[in-house]
Structures are given as C-alpha cells and as structure tokens.
Amino acid sequence: MNRVRREPLKNNLSITVRKNNKINVITLGCAKNLVDSEVLMRQLGASGFKFEHNSEDSNARAVIINTCGFINDAKQESIDTILKFVRAKNEGQIGSVYVIGCLSQRYKEELSNEIPEVDGWYGVNDFQRILRNLGGIYRKDLLGERILATPSHYAYLKISEGCDRLCSFCAIPLIRGKQKSKLLKDLISETRYLTERGIKELILIAQDLTAYGTDIYGKQALPDLLSELTKIRQIEWIRLHYAYPANFPVKVLEQIAGDGIFCKYLDIPFQHISDKVLGRMHRSVSRSEILDLIRKIRNLVPGIAIRTTLMVGHPGEGEKEYKELLDFIRDQQFERLGVFTYSEEQGTFASKHYTDNIPHRVKQERLEEIMEVQMDISLKINNKKIGNVYKVLIDSHEGDFAVGRTEFDSPDVDNEVLVKDPGKKLESGRFYDIKITGAENFDLFGIESKTVRNPLIQP
Numbered sequence: 298m299n300r301v302r303r304e305p306l307k308n309n310l311s312i313t314v315r316k317n318n319k320i321n322v323i324t325l326g327c328a329k330n331l332v333d334s335e336v337l338m339r340q341l342g343a344s345g346f347k348f349e350h351n352s353e354d355s356n357a358r359a360v361i362i363n364t365c366g367f368i369n370d371a372k373q374e375s376i377d378t379i380l381k382f383v384r385a386k387n388e389g390q391i392g393s394v395y396v397i398g399c400l401s402q403r404y405k406e407e408l409s410n411e412i413p414e415v416d417g418w419y420g421v422n423d424f425q426r427i428l429r430n431l432g433g434i435y436r437k438d439l440l441g442e443r444i445l446a447t448p449s450h451y452a453y454l455k456i457s458e459g460c461d462r463l464c465s466f467c468a469i470p471l472i473r474g475k476q477k478s479k480l481l482k483d484l485i486s487e488t489r490y491l492t493e494r495g496i497k498e499l500i501l502i503a504q505d506l507t508a509y510g511t512d513i514y515g516k517q518a519l520p521d522l523l524s525e526l527t528k529i530r531q532i533e534w535i536r537l538h539y540a541y542p543a544n545f546p547v548k549v550l551e552q553i554a555g556d557g558i559f560c561k562y563l564d565i566p567f568q569h570i571s572d573k574v575l576g577r578m579h580r581s582v583s584r585s586e587i588l589d590l591i592r593k594i595r596n597l598v599p600g601i602a603i604r605t606t607l608m609v610g611h612p613g614e615g616e617k618e619y620k621e622l623l624d625f626i627r628d629q630q631f632e633r634l635g636v637f638t639y640s641e642e643q644g645t646f647a648s649k650h651y652t653d654n655i656p657h658r659v660k661q662e663r664l665e666e667i668m669e670v671q672m673d674i675s676l677k678i679n680n681k682k683i684g685n686v687y688k689v690l691i692d693s694h695e696g697d698f699a700v701g702r703t704e705f706d707s708p709d710v711d712n713e714v715l716v717k718d719p720g721k722k723l724e725s726g727r728f729y730d731i732k733i734t735g736a737e738n739f740d741l742f743g744i745e746s747k748t749v750r751n752p753l754i755q756p
Contacts (some may be wrong), residue, residue: 319347320431321357321391324446325375326365328502328538330398332455334363335443337397337424342444344433352448359393359416359431360385364400366472367642369487375400376408383414395419395427400473421473422458441487448692450726451498451534451708452491456484457524459602460504461512462541464568465579465646466611466639469504476505478513485525492531498690499526499728500536500707507541517592520548527558533728534690536707538564542590543581550597560704561598564633566606571618574611579646589631604633609667609754610660611639612651619663626670630676633711634671636664672738679712679736686746689714689731691723699723701731704743 324334334350341348355399360382364375375398377440382394393416401408402420419427425435427612445452460470488499490573501522503509510518526535535558537549544564553559554700572584594601609732614622626634638660641653689701692708694713706712716723716731723729723745735742 318345319349319357320490321352321354321360323351323360323378325363325378326371326399328453328500329455329504330363330365331446331504332443333398333421333451335446337361337363338444338446339425339439339442340424340428340435341431341433341697343436343439344428344431346431346433347443350444357391359395360391361395361397362429364396364398365401366398366400368467368637368642372400372492374745379408379412383616386414395416395430397421397423397427398568402431403468403472423601438724441483441490443487443490445491445494445496447708448725449495450690451500453500453502454468454484454491454498455479455502456506456509456519457503457512461508462505463579463646465577465651466608466642466644468475468642469689471644473504476508476512478510478518481510481518481522481525484522485529488526488529488532492529495726497532498534498536499532500538502538504539505541506537506539507543507545515732517544517546520546520552527552527556530558532558534558534560536560536562536704538707540565542567542587545590547593548599548731553601554598561601562604562705562707563594563595564597564604564606564707566694568606568608568661569614569618569622571609571614571621573727574586574614574618574622575648576653577613578608578611600674602632603629604635604702604707604711605631606635606637607667608637609663610655612647612653612655613638614655614723625669626667626674630674631671632705634667634674634677635710636671638664638668654706675712676736676738679738679741682733682741683736684733686730686732687714688728689716689743693725694718694721699725701729712739712741714743716745721752 322334322338324331327334336738338348362378362382363644365371379396385391386394395417396415397419398421401418417430426434457476459476461471461476506519509522510516539561553561567587568578568580570584570587574580594603641648689702689703691699691701693700697719699716701714701716703714714731730746731743732746733741733743
C-alpha cells in the first residue's frame with residue numbers, strides 16, 4: 298500500500314471529551330461490511346452501549362470505522378475517513394478511534410505506524426477483542442441477531458464468508474480467507490429473526506453465492522437454502538447478489554421462475570468476455586460458457602433483469618479485447634451494469650506475474666465509453682416500461698416524491714421509481730401498483746395505479 302497522504306494534525310490541544318457511552322459505527326464498502334456492522338451494533342447494545350450508525354455527530358466516546366480494502370479508491374476513502382476522525386479526536390470532539398474491517402485486516406502493521414493516533418486496529422471479525430477493550434462482553438447467544446442499518450423493510454443475509462476462487466486480480470481471499478458457509482439452520486433462524494422485525498425483502502449476499510455449502514455440505518446447497526426460505530411467507534421478495542458464473546446451478550433459475558417470492562433479478566459478475574482476458578483473470582469460465590449461461594438465464598426466466606459487473610484495463614486487455622467487451626455489452630443489452638478499472642492489489646497473482654502497463658487514462662476512457670453505451674441501453678429499456686404497471690416497494694420520501702423500486706432493482710445500485718406524493722400517502726415499506734409515466738437513463742417516474750397489474754409484464 299502507498300504511504301498514507303494526510304494533513305498535519307494539531308498538537309497540544311486540551312482534551313474536553315464528555316464522558317459518555319455513545320459509540321459511532323461508520324461503515325464503508327459493500328453490503329457484506331454493512332452486515333458486519335449490524336452484528337457489531339447488536340453486541341454493543343447488549344453490553345449497554347448507546348450507538349449510532351454513520352452519524353455526523355462527532356461527540357462520541359468512540360468511533361469504530363469498518364473499512365474497505367478492495368481497490369485503490371476504496372482504500373483511499375477508508376484512509377481519508379480514518380484521518381477525519383483522528384483530527385476530531387485530536388481536537389477533543391471524540392474519545393477514541395478504532396478501525397476494523399478489510400483495510401485493517403490487511404495493512405494493520407503498516408497503518409499503525411503511519412497513523413499512531415488510532416487507538417486500536419482490528420481484523421474483519423475481531424468483535425470479541427474490540428468489545429473487551431471497550432469494556433463490553435461478546436455474547437455468543439446472540440448468533441444471527443443484528444441491529445438493522447437499512448430501512449426496516451429490507452435486509453441483507455450474508456450466507457458465507459471468504460472465497461475459494463483464485464481470481465488473479467482479487468485480494469478478498471487474502472483478506473477474508475477461504476469460504477466459510479453458514480449452516481442452513483442458522484440462516485433460517487436469522488431470517489426468522491429479521492422477519493419478526495418487519496423485513497419484506499431479503500437480499501442474499503456472499504463473495505460467491507454459487508458455491509454456498511460446498512465447504513460444509515459437499516455440494517452446492519444454494520437451491521436447498523432457497524427452498525427453505527420460500528417457506529417463510531412473511532418475506533415478499535428474495536433477491537440474489539454476487540453469483541459466480543462458473544458452475545452456476547441451473548436449478549436456481551427454475552426456482553426463480555417457479556415462485557413469485559423470487560425477484561426476477563440476478564447479480565452475476567462476468568468481469569470480461571475475451572477468452573484471453575478471462576484466462577489471465579483465472580475466472581474458470583470461457584466466452585462460450587458465459588454466452589450459453591446468459592441464454593439459459595433468459596430462456597428459463599423470461600423477463601429477468603441481469604446485473605453484471607465488468608473490469609477494464611486488466612493486464613492483457615488490448616484494443617482487440619476491449620472492443621470484444623464493448624460488442625458484448627451492445628449485443629447482450631444488460632438491464633443493469635457496473636464497471637470498474639483494474640488496480641494492482643498487493644499479494645495477488647496479477648501483481649506478482651503481470652505488468653500493469655495500461656495507462657490510467659486509457660482505463661478511464663474505456664470505463665466512460667462503456668457507461669455511455671450502457672446509459673443508452675438503460676434508457677431504451679426504461680422507455681419500454683412507460684404505460685405499464687409494476688409492483689413497487691417504497692423505500693423513502695424525497696421532497697414531494699415517494700422513492701421506490703421494482704423487483705428488477707436492488708437498493709443503492711439500481712434504478713429508482715419516483716412517484717409524485719406531496720401528501721406522503723404512500724408509506725415506506727409498503728408495496729403499491731405504480732403506472733410508469735416517464736423514464737430517464739436510470740430512473741422511472743410513475744403514479745399510483747388503480748388498474749390491476751398484469752403479472753406477465755416483462756421488464
């Protein structure tokens with residue numbers, strides 16, 4: 298990791314921190330980190346602490362920063378956040394600063410030398426030690442219990458930790474270790490805990506959803522988990538995130554198509570389509586296998602929205618391979634798409650064996666071109682929805698609008714439906730039939746509909 302960039306800190310200030318019991322938990326990075334913070338907050342509460350999540354109020358006994366260390370931009374955001382709260386500590390606004398999560402797990406020694414003002418550095422699941430140092434006690438009997446940081450009507454269910462894949466660019470196995478699936482019975486218990494608190498949408502997440510259960514059951518147990526979850530009828534939507542394309546279980550597609558509890562939505566990161574680049578990425582899947590899988594997904598689940606993630610600028614991606622990727626995007630017309638640039642991650646196979654010789658400028662130009670293409674694709678898909686009626690889950694209100702999502706959209710990363718609602722008659726956490734009246738690249742506009750929704754309408 299590069300040397301930490303920081304502003305000079307003020308010295309010799311008198312500390313005037315009020316004695317209080319409040320802990321501010323700051324979460325950076327992905328939804329998997331968010332679940333970790335939710336678990337930590339439940340433990341803090343059980344030990345008698347008051348806590349806040351992502352609070353702007355810096356007057357706290359301690360701040361715990363749950364960091365991300367996946368790519369360079371995420372690392373820098375984590376470091377900037379740490380320095381922000383170190384300054385607040387030095388100015389007497391807070392008592393202590395603690396750092397947990399991926400960045401701390403990977404760079405603890407280096408960071409502790411660079412930022413000695415931090416009071417403690419902890420790994421990704423080092424909750425027992427941080428609670429002990431705060432004066433609390435880790436409660437094993439609270440397994441599966443969390444304090445939701447999401448709106449109360451949806452929650453993420455992390456079904457496994459770590460990853461057994463050896464993608465050449467990815468540092469996650471170095472940070473979080475090998476795959477450790479949660480027991481099916483524990484996941485069902487956790488889901489019941491969540492439904493008792495009113496959640497209606499359950500979003501399954503893992504580093505590799507496809508491989509769930511292979512380490513403890515000796516097989517892909519995702520279909521078994523989904524079958525059990527469908528029996529919990531308080532859930533209205535189940536959504537699948539981060540499925541790996543290699544050896545994807547076709548039975549899951551049949552389950553999505555066969556039960557209305559499943560959103561017609563699948564997050565499946567393909568990363569690239571060039572056989573040359575896929576090989577250098579160690580993705581264990583070929584171009585032809587990806588194309589065949591996409592055909593199966595669309596044939597078995599008509600109307601499904603596919604979200605994928607792609608990488609540009611990986612070593613070995615020349616102009617030919619990039620054009621192949623661009624043509625792939627135009628041909629497949631993905632409903633949802635994210636893209637990021639390759640960054641060399643210390644300790645990965647790519648960092649040891651490949652030269653990162655594609656200029657940052659070229660990577661950025663490729664990213665921007667892909668997003669321009671995707672904007673046009675998204676607008677075309679959204680325009681086709683005008684006049685149709687969809688089931689929409691309202692998440693929040695912004696000004697005169699209720700903000701919601703269709704089953705084809707996941708929180709924070711996908712399209713939103715904006716419904717004119719100056720009187721706030723549409724309640725957050727409830728489903729409504731909404732007629733789409735307008736569309737932009739990544740947003741829809743609509744009005745509440747009294748017309749019966751056609752369940753066969755496609756996205």
